[in-house]
Amino acid sequence: MFGFFELEVARTRRLSTGMQRVTFRAARPGGLAEFASGGRDQRFKLFLPRPEDDGPTDPPPVDAGELWYAAWRAQDPDRRSIMRTYTVREQRREPGEIDVDFALHHESGPATRWANGCLAGDRLIALGPTDSENGGVDFRPPPGTAEVLLAGDESALPAIAGILARLGAGTRVRGWIEVGHPDDIQELPTRADAEISWLIRGAGVRLTEAVSAAAPATGQAYAWIAGEAGEVRRLRRHLVGRANLDRRHVTFTGYWRRGTTEEELLEEAVLAAAGAAAGAE
Ligand SMILES: Cc1cc2nc3c(=O)[nH]c(=O)nc-3n(C[C@H](O)[C@H](O)[C@H](O)COP(=O)(O)OP(=O)(O)OC[C@H]3O[C@@H](n4cnc5c(N)ncnc54)[C@H](O)[C@@H]3O)c2cc1C
Incomplete structure (x- = not known):
């Protein structure tokens, strides 16, 4: 239900003081054909290259299938790509494009810096939905909602x-x-x-x-x-x-979370899940 996609920046637009829109297209012809956003609050993952003075970035584990997360965590934290979660603001077909709106926050983490400085032609890898009915959409009003x-x-x-x-x-x-x-x-x-x-x-x-x-x-x-x-x-x-x-x-x-990077939040979630699993044994 999810797959890796190689994306290329088609253009950027500063929507406002605090928001930068980055429009992506496929890095190769037809490369977005399988991408299927469910709309609403569709989440997906971006794997960003590390800043150049950090040295080379190891690509995300695109062949690891459902085990991609464990495989990404097993990579050297000083070399692996930087993973961040964003929303598909809009997906269009013909031409195949995806808009992502980045809030340019003052703490300025790597995703914010990347979005602020990226240029047409810059590339990254995304993990996105291949079926519009997918678990990355959380907005689900129950029947009877008034x-x-x-x-x-x-x-x-x-x-x-x-x-x-x-x-x-x-x-x-x-x-x-x-x-x-x-x-x-x-x-x-x-x-x-x-x-x-x-x-x-x-x-x-x-x-x-x-x-x-x-x-x-x-x-x-x-x-x-x-x-x-x-x-x-x-x-x-x-x-x-x-x-x-x-x-x-x-x-x-x-x-x-204020004062916490997304990696730190993920590590906390992993530790909490491990603690819960140990408690259940
Ligand atoms: C399901 C989901 C969907 C999301 N969709 C979007 C989206 O479409 N657009 C978007 O802009 N963000 C979105 N986010 C939030 C985004 O993933 C985080 O803001 C992320 O931490 C930004 O990465 P970074 O590298 O800039 O900062 P990090 O390296 O993760 O953090 C660096 C520092 O910046 C602070 N920080 C992080 N985010 C913010 C913020 N928004 N405002 C102020 N300080 C902050 C942290 O507390 C930390 O101190 C989404 C998050 C989730 C879980």
Whole structure:
């Protein structure tokens, strides 16, 4: 259901102060034919080359099949490619292209630096879906949903945009999006009946406060929240605790954690899984 793809930067566009769009095409003719985004919050992995002064980068284990993650972890951490998770903002056919919107955050990790400096023709490897029905889409409102609540920061903005683009006419949606600068506010085309509130970081109200101050949902609500892990946790606690949403109707994902790189988050997840497995024995 997932496969490796060699991508090449077709062009870049600075959408705003804090957001860079990179449009990829296949590095070889027809090389994106099998890529099948499920839309919405479709996640995928990018394997970035290390900065040049770091020495050569070992390519990701494209032949390892389902064991790719173990094979990537087994590579020398000082030489393997840098793996990061991003959202397919949009996939187009003819010409085959994929847009990825990178939030240019101040801590500036390797993915942010790469996106900020990449040029047409630069290449990387991606691990992406080969079937539009795949486990990399988390936005799954249950039957009976009367209202959709969406909340996130700029790292979640591409996913929120993808979700809104897919929702049908008449779906009631309230969304809260926190961004760094007023010009990071985007048009978010949708057929849904959507009311989006934009919050500018540093200008007062934060995400959890804004959602807490909103009127309670009427009818069965489904919430999708993503962004900084601590903020996501607070927001989920509010929705499940005070706002009384059924916990099964809240999809929440920490897209990043303050002070922690994605490698460190992955290592923590591996250790936690190993601990849970040992506890179950
Ligand atoms: C399912 C999923 C989908 C995602 N989709 C997108 C997407 O479409 N666009 C997007 O921009 N991001 C997205 N992210 C978040 C992105 O993967 C992380 O922000 C990632 O850490 C960026 O890598 P980096 O190399 O720039 O920073 P890292 O090397 O991972 O981290 C370096 C430092 O930067 C800080 N940092 C990381 N991200 C941010 C941030 N957003 N704001 C402020 N500080 C940060 C870290 O806390 C750390 O201190 C997604 C994450 C997940 C899990």
